[in-house]
Amino acid sequence: MKLKSRVLQQGFLLALRFVSLVLWSFPGARALDNGLAMTPTMGWLHWERFMCNLDCQEEPDSCISEKLFMQMAELMESEGWKDVGYEYLCIDDCWMAPERDSNGRLQADPKRFPSGIRGLADYVHSKGLKLGIYADVGNKTCAGFPGSFGHYDIDAKTFADWGVDLLKFDGCYCDSVEHLEKGYKRMSLALNRTGRSIVYSCEWPLYMWPFRKPNYTEIRQYCNHWRNFEDVYDSWQSVKSILAWTSSNQKRIVDVAGPGGWNDPDMLVIGNFGLSWDQQVTQMALWAIMAAPLLMSNDLRHISPQAKALLQDKDVIAINQDPLGKQGYRLRKEDNIEVWERPLSDLAWAVAMVNLQEIGGPRFHTISIASLGQGLACIPDCMITQLLPEKKKLGFYQWTSDLKTKINPTGTVLLRLAATTTLKSLL
Ligand code: GLA
16 A cells, blocks of 8 residues: 555656646747757857957057957867857957948958958857857947947848857947837848848847836847846856846746847856856856856956866856756745756756855755755656766755755855656656
């Protein structure tokens, strides 16, 4: 009798898990149909680290010039970045000459980019990488260079002619919300008409929020990723505020993400100056949970081995790039500890526990396995591996088990829960 009820109970749990799987595999809203960004974009973007440094006389190594991008391209190829998936080398604001050319085309500053963007694109492609560029939907870029308003077609064509593979399209200097919305849509269509595969990275919702709630279903039909919130800075305050915004808006933004279209919480600042080791771990873990584009903004010429290993951690990258393409969410916050989770392919789950208490030492936190994955993450059992702060196999857990972890202040413990063969064999 006892055995029978156990078998029944297990059967019931497995059925539940099966139903959840069917539900999880429904696609989100329709994505921009350009076949790109089926997993979050990975690469490097100059803004947070190098900003708008135009002074190549005084600071030749950190001004925005083709030399900087060529050096980064070289390192992306030779230092293992490309091998783990960082593919797009992206230029942000401040690459342009102050005026368009006589044919109305954008042009790169001739002193800082003597080979032109075409020459730089050829170089980047020769390294097996892709090139990203930046423009703005309004009358000027945020730093005051020529905007694309009234020039969407010609700019899209110029970028395609140069061999550009990604466009970050900013939203400064727009006259109205209508201008903003129409501009983002028109540029998407213009890029499409070029026939070149160009990832389209938008800031549409960020600029929309002050006026009205963005229509994410629509945004997803035009953009491959979209910024929702303020620019990331090299500080814990900034990373923390991005996480807080994301969790408080998760009902609105999580379900809309999926292959082809992603929420973009902005660049990874790992390897710079402002984050402690634990805070860097938190950014990496949570950007994986959030299915965020992984665009590093750091100096690959000067990066510590520890930061490099974190950014190149294949297991964490695999969570970010999981083909199921479901964004994770905050499950709960209790006593300054947040638990986040993300469903993965192959019946697995990623779970992150963040200690937001900025006083005291490491804290112990116990979670009941049954509370994860809407009760279905570990049915009837699973293998748990801790991926961060360091990798270790924690072993075999049952649905009824508890798991005790120790989390440093502002740090995160990232776990991967893998389904065991018991469940897999039933599917
Ligand atoms: C805005 C964007 C940033 C960056 C700068 C460049 O602030 O949000 O990511 O592109 O403009 O001026």
